[in-house]
Amino acid sequence: MRGRRALRSAAALGLLAMTATACSGEVARLGMPEPISDQAERMLKLWQGSWIAAFAVGVVVWGLIIWAVLFHRKRSDDLPPQVRYNMPIEILYTAVPFVIIAVLFYFTARDQNYVEKLSDDPPVVVDVTGFQWSWQFDYKEKVGGKEQTVASVVGVPVAPNAPSGAKPVMTIPSGQKVRVRLHANDVIHSFWVPALLYKKDVMPGYTNEFEFTARKEGLYEGRCAELCGVDHSRMLFQLKVVSPAEYAKFIADSKAKAAGGAQ
Incomplete structure (x- = not known):
């Protein structure tokens, strides 16, 4: 009982x-x-x-x-079956x-x-370059059949408690498939956004790729997850998920700024 x-x-x-x-x-x-x-x-x-x-x-x-x-439990000295x-x-x-x-x-x-899984022709392609000790985000588009950089964001090392505006921001549209191509110029890094539940190594001499489709707009923290040197803790960035209209405006503004600087 x-x-x-x-x-x-x-x-x-x-x-x-x-x-x-x-x-x-x-x-x-x-x-x-x-x-x-x-x-x-x-x-x-x-x-x-x-x-x-x-x-x-x-x-x-x-x-x-x-x-x-x-x-x-043992109840007697008899050998159990x-x-x-x-x-x-x-x-x-x-x-x-x-x-x-x-x-x-x-x-x-x-x-x-x-x-x-990688798709044949994703609508958004971002080349991510990790370097000691920050990130560069190059947004790619096909122009005349050739891939060109239409926007670029280059970061600098920031303190772990730095305000949001100090960190480099990777901007992507919600609801669209994004391909991330990872490059490194010096040592092995690791691209990690906890909200994606995913990280991938960034290796010199080798291009790693992955794709994802974000559904929730917002600003999410990212960092390097591979010990890469003395300022590894300062290798921070943010992933900004915006509406497709906001993303189109971001790309258009970047193109206009680049064209203005070229004149």
Whole structure:
């Protein structure tokens, strides 16, 4: 009877914990920032699904441990029934972990392919160059079949507590696919925007690429996530997601400014 009451209490506590998790957005994200892109949403779901699978396995393991402790305690000096060389149990021990790993592998590979997929002709292309210790953002457009830089933002190292206006800003439109091409002139850096739930290495002599579609307008912090030298902590930037109309105005203003400077 005591064992059954303990199991009921444990089940009630588990149900209460799951209910509390469902009521809180932050807790439901399990430590992840609020995602702002389609790709980040997919990664968050994979993260949550992995936790659910881990919790389910944990419940089974905890249940078996509690069951063994409560119902198979030593009650006499008699040797309990032995289950060595039990073929069905041995097969179960082998098959269950294999199935769990296979399921996790499938969903991980599926979502990785989705996140890393590149389209043929994205509407927005930004070349990002990391250097000690800041960022340069070059906005590309095809003019006469050739790709040209139509706007450029070059940053300088800033203090971690610097105001927003001191950081270089990468501006992109919401609802449109953006391709980011990563370059480095000196050492290995890492492009990281926590709200994208994604980061990618910026390597000298090699161009890394990825695409994302942002859905939530706003200003989001970014930084280098690879120790790259003495001023690594000052290699900060911001990602600004604006409406397509605001982005078109940003590009038009940049073109006009460049044309005025060329005269």
